[in-house]
Amino acid sequence: MGMNVGSDSTTEDEGIVDINTTPLIDVMLVLLIMLIITIPLQTHSVALDLPQGNPPPSSAPDPEVVTVKIDFDNTILWNGSPVTSEDDLQNRFRAAAAAQPEQPEMHIFPDRLATYKTVAHVLADAQRLGITKLGIVGHAQFSEGQ
Template identity: 55%
Template sequence: MGMSVGPGAEDGGVVPEMNTTPLIDVMLVLLVMLIITIPVQTHAVKLDMPAGPPPPRENVVEPEVITIEVDFDGTVYWNGAVLSGREEMEQRMTQKAAQDPQPEVHLHPNRLVKYKYVAAVLASAQRLGLNKIGMVGNEQFMD
């Protein structure tokens, strides 16, 4: 029981079709050589970094640091002192925004606080002109 593959296959004759296996092998070798010879594209940005020691820091005033904590129930602490309400917070922010140099604000939200309380503090700070705002303690939210 056999399968007929075409004319001339039964009597051992020559099959009139071209054997493409060696051509495919050659094409694969050429493709591999092409991939190997293509230069690797590196995504780099050329930076001209300053050479030598940094210039001395003279008359540099370290900015004041204000720590604003937002507790889980929305209570706001200004450098550890409880604020009575949003009006007092905004009054203090207005005073600090007018200073030169402007103080740094470190915002430290509690892990359980609702976002609306933190967003209200950030919105007030931005609206009143505090530019140096940073979130502190983000590692607590990694879990």
């Protein structure tokens, strides 16, 4: 609601042309409260038959794990034995990719001082030659504060 102060152009006969919204707000709040009260609570439940006890032990054997370590001087170790050449590394990746009944898991352990080029090259060779289960392990050494 507004009021003109000090203006001589208005007369006493003019009414206030602004709409009074206070009753509208009051009615809307009452309707909102009534709506909240009348909505039924969600008490629907779904009956599930869950198994009881411990799950049976897995009959599948643990997958074979191959560790590929990249030392600080960029030498590559395959399960602890040194890889002598690029062809040797690629042949080992090919043999692991063709292993039956499933591929072994490849765990790559890069040393903190190993060059990025060597690590990226090993990862690219593994992917190109068909290794699907590949992971970089020991990444905690690269976190800040150590």
